[in-house]
Amino acid sequence: MVLELIEKRFSVRKFKDKKVEDEKIKSILNAGRLAPSWMNSQPWHFIVVDNQDKKDLLKEMCIGQKHVSQASHVIIMVADSLAFNRARFGKILKEGGKDELYIDMVFKNQTLNPALLGDSTLLLRLMEQTTYALAYMTLEAQNQGLGCCVVGAMMNELTCADINFIKIIKEQFQLPEEYFITAVLTVGYIDDEIKIPRKLRKEFDEVVSLNSFGEKYN
Numbered sequence: 001m002v003l004e005l006i007e008k009r010f011s012v013r014k015f016k017d018k019k020v021e022d023e024k025i026k027s028i029l030n031a032g033r034l035a036p037s038w039m040n041s042q043p044w045h046f047i048v049v050d051n052q053d054k055k056d057l058l059k060e061m062c063i064g065q066k067h068v069s070q071a072s073h074v075i076i077m078v079a080d081s082l083a084f085n086r087a088r089f090g091k092i093l094k095e096g097g098k099d100e101l102y103i104d105m106v107f108k109n110q111t112l113n114p115a116l117l118g119d120s121t122l123l124l125r126l127m128e129q130t131t132y133a134l135a136y137m138t139l140e141a142q143n144q145g146l147g148c149c150v151v152g153a154m155m156n157e158l159t160c161a162d163i164n165f166i167k168i169i170k171e172q173f174q175l176p177e178e179y180f181i182t183a184v185l186t187v188g189y190i191d192d193e194i195k196i197p198r199k200l201r202k203e204f205d206e207v208v209s210l211n212s213f214g215e216k217y218n
Ligand SMILES: Cc1cc2nc3c(=O)[nH]c(=O)nc-3n(C[C@H](O)[C@H](O)[C@H](O)COP(=O)(O)O)c2cc1C
Pocket: 009, 010, 011, 012, 013, 065, 149, 150, 151, 152, 153, 154, 199
């Protein structure tokens, strides 16, 4: 069933001029919210955008990609760079039933706490977590009979030299300083003219091994 959804999903970049119902958008958001994350840290926030001016601004942020302003909704995936701080991560661990001794150990152990290894490791872990949420959302969009496209080609603190543009984005979406955008997801009803593309993927044997790299699995 899930594999069927995965097989049928493709990135949609042209949408009907029809608003997606809130119930469907909420299902997609719940799929992201319920995704797995590093020690259940859930270092994400999702901003749903249906305002046309804001979608136009996001199109600019996504280097002019038309489907961003054309989509019924755009979901901004935001990562919390303080997610692994004592206050936020400690609270989650506590809620998960961990005792103070265990929590202290996590805050001293660099394998368990990405924040102890510097900004690049922290960033990698944040990208990793938000990617899970995005992947779940794409499948729920498919399940709801909608089309969507993950957009990673966009300007954020990591990819844009123009600090003023980043400031405008942060102001427009009232993003707290410690939050940054990792990707956006465009969502809408698939335009009738769209033809289902052939799935271009590497062959099974090229990407799968048994026991050792390069050893064929059956
Ligand atoms: C992290 C990530 C970033 C992506 N960024 C963009 C993007 O900026 N614009 C776009 O049109 N598609 C983007 N895509 C969609 C890919 O191009 C697409 O998934 C890939 O070509 C495979 O095609 P399919 O999704 O139709 O199977 C992105 C996908 C991922 C996973």
